[in-house]
Amino acid sequence: MSVTFQDLLDRAGRLAAGGRRAALGITGPPGAGKTTLAEALVGALGADVAHVPMDGFHLADAELDRLGLRRRKGAPETFDPWGYAALLRRFREGTDEIVYAPGFERTLEQPIAGAIPVPRSTRLVVSEGNYLLLDEPRWTAVRSLFDEVWYVDLDPAERIRRLVRRHVRFGKDQAAAVAWVAGTDERNASRVAATRDRADLIVVSADPLE
Numbered sequence: 001m002s003v004t005f006q007d008l009l010d011r012a013g014r015l016a017a018g019g020r021r022a023a024l025g026i027t028g029p030p031g032a033g034k035t036t037l038a039e040a041l042v043g044a045l046g047a048d049v050a051h052v053p054m055d056g057f058h059l060a061d062a063e064l065d066r067l068g069l070r071r072r073k074g075a076p077e078t079f080d081p082w083g084y085a086a087l088l089r090r091f092r093e094g095t096d097e098i099v100y101a102p103g104f105e106r107t108l109e110q111p112i113a114g115a116i117p118v119p120r121s122t123r124l125v126v127s128e129g130n131y132l133l134l135d136e137p138r139w140t141a142v143r144s145l146f147d148e149v150w151y152v153d154l155d156p157a158e159r160i161r162r163l164v165r166r167h168v169r170f171g172k173d174q175a176a177a178v179a180w181v182a183g184t185d186e187r188n189a190s191r192v193a194a195t196r197d198r199a200d201l202i203v204v205s206a207d208p209l210e
């Protein structure tokens with residue numbers, strides 16, 4: 001039995017209606033549709049729900065160069081999981097008038113500080129990214145700060161097609177896009193796939209959105 005978008009909306013709505021501010025995580029491999037689903041949920045739930053991508057915690061290119069990790073951009077070690085966990089803790093505490101989350105600019109491929117305002121009135125934070133369920137010491141604090149984590153899955157052939165198209169849309173030529181997806185993205189995808197059974201809910205991407 002597959003879940004419908006309305007089921008997801010109802011489930012997220014219940015989290016938003018709880019007594020305290022809640023955090024919903026959406027994970028899954030690159031190109032599965034995490035960002036698209038988060039945007040659809042937040043758009044349908046309306047005010048008091050914020051979308052905060054894990055992508056804002058990409059390390060800057062200058063730091064990746066210093067670490068010698070530029071070519072692995074997108075792998076777990078090219079993010080700042082402690083910063084991400086600290087942001088999720090600030091959401092949970094709910095004391096600051098506004099929490100500014102970093103965004104990620106896809107053409108520059110760089111994080112941008114101060115991009116996403118999350119006011120104290122926010123009842124639900126929807127955050128999405130590849131490594132929310134990673135069973136590695138750096139990442140386990142992140143999982144503990146979500147009320148639920150959903151895993152978005154998609155047939156690999158279709159997922160790869162969408163991913164190549166997205167890279168081309170943001171400036172790579174076709175050959176570079178195919179090579180990047182086959183190498184870096186798919187290595188990352190298999191690390192994400194290993195976390196699938198830790199999710200609270202599996203969402204097959206094609207079901208709710210098409």
Ligand SMILES: Nc1ncnc2c1ncn2[C@@H]1O[C@H](COP(=O)(O)OP(=O)(O)O)[C@@H](O)[C@H]1O
Binds near residue numbers: 031210
């Ligand atoms: N239902 C869909 N049909 C076709 N393309 C889609 C659909 N959902 C998402 N996409 C496209 O697929 C690509 C990957 O989706 P995205 O939400 O960016 O995935 P993720 O955040 O998991 O990497 C994007 O370019 C998006 O526009």
Ligand SMILES: [Mg+2]
Binds near residue numbers: 034035036
């Ligand atoms: Mg995304």
